[in-house]
Amino acid sequence: MKLYIVGAGPGDPDLITVKGLKHLQEADVVLYADSLVNEELIAKAKPTAEVLKTAGMHLDEMVDTMVDRIKQGKKVVRVHTGDPAVYGAIMEQMVLLKKEGIGVEIVPGVSSVFAAAAAAEAELTIPDLTQTVILTRAEGRTPVPEFEKLRDLAKHHCTIALFLSATLTKKVVKELIDAGWSQETPVAVVYKASWPDQKIVRTTLENLDEDMRKNGIRKQAMILAGWALDANIHDKNYRSKLYDKTFTHGFRRGVES
Numbered sequence: 269m270k271l272y273i274v275g276a277g278p279g280d281p282d283l284i285t286v287k288g289l290k291h292l293q294e295a296d297v298v299l300y301a302d303s304l305v306n307e308e309l310i311a312k313a314k315p316t317a318e319v320l321k322t323a324g325m326h327l328d329e330m331v332d333t334m335v336d337r338i339k340q341g342k343k344v345v346r347v348h349t350g351d352p353a354v355y356g357a358i359m360e361q362m363v364l365l366k367k368e369g370i371g372v373e374i375v376p377g378v379s380s381v382f383a384a385a386a387a388a389e390a391e392l393t394i395p396d397l398t399q400t401v402i403l404t405r406a407e408g409r410t411p412v413p414e415f416e417k418l419r420d421l422a423k424h425h426c427t428i429a430l431f432l433s434a435t436l437t438k439k440v441v442k443e444l445i446d447a448g449w450s451q452e453t454p455v456a457v458v459y460k461a462s463w464p465d466q467k468i469v470r471t472t473l474e475n476l477d478e479d480m481r482k483n484g485i486r487k488q489a490m491i492l493a494g495w496a497l498d499a500n501i502h503d504k505n506y507r508s509k510l511y512d513k514t515f516t517h518g519f520r521r522g523v524e525s
């Protein structure tokens with residue numbers, strides 16, 4: 269007995285994986301967060317499938333429903349936005365399901381962080397500039413553990429991807445500046461990455477808060493910050509070792525320079 273947890277991707281229904289779509293099409297019961305998952309994707313379920321919206325349900329209600337249908341021998345698919353492993357609240361579901369002797373199979377999805385990077389035509393790890401991406405959120409109503417405060421994370425001066433932070437930009441700016449980031453640091457905000465009404469706002473740390481307000485962005489936004497987001501990066505001639513003609517690796521012998 270198991271629940272299928274499927275990553276829906278960031279919005280565009282074509283961005284689900286082939287495997288995820290197969291499970292969705294075979295499902296007898298589909299549960300999805302109606303505020304975040306594209307209805308066009310859910311429409312690909314069988315016409316006979318029971319489709320349940322979870323935005324108005326609390327955890328026990330949702331898990332009780334899953335358990336009930338799974339115990340009836342039905343194939344139940346829980347569709348999560350982006351990738352289920354990032355801010356997906358799947359662990360609490362798995363803990364309760366386990367108590368009922370029900371396991372899970374998780375199918376990953378395209379996280380909004382990568383859909384946002386694609387929309388901004390960005391590489392988040394630029395050789396010689398940064399080789400690290402931190403996925404995090406600003407502290408709001410949900411507390412952040414003591415050792416994960418944004419100003420501490422930002423001391424690494426790498427690329428930072430901020431989920432769930434669209435209404436907290438003042439705080440974001442303050443924390444990054446406190447960590448020593450310059451006011452001119454490039455920031456790309458991608459609202460509704462991969463949806464038809466996607467919007468990309470390129471700004472700087474200094475103007476982030478004002479530009480968010482001007483563009484009316486208060487939710488469903490990915491904030492990508494750091495010099496990897498520099499719109500002029502193409503002129504700066506950063507090169508990876510991988511394709512350097514003098515660099516030898518497992519699949520190619522480099523030539524003497």
Ligand SMILES: C[S@@+](CC[C@H](N)C(=O)[O-])C[C@H]1O[C@@H](n2cnc3c(N)ncnc32)[C@H](O)[C@@H]1O
Binds near residue numbers: 278356384430433491
């Ligand atoms: C509860 S989290 C879920 C994240 C999801 N599991 C993922 O991998 O993208 C919701 C946050 O993800 C981000 N997000 C989700 N979909 C997005 C999209 N299409 N474009 C931009 N940001 C998105 C926003 O920061 C939003 O506040």
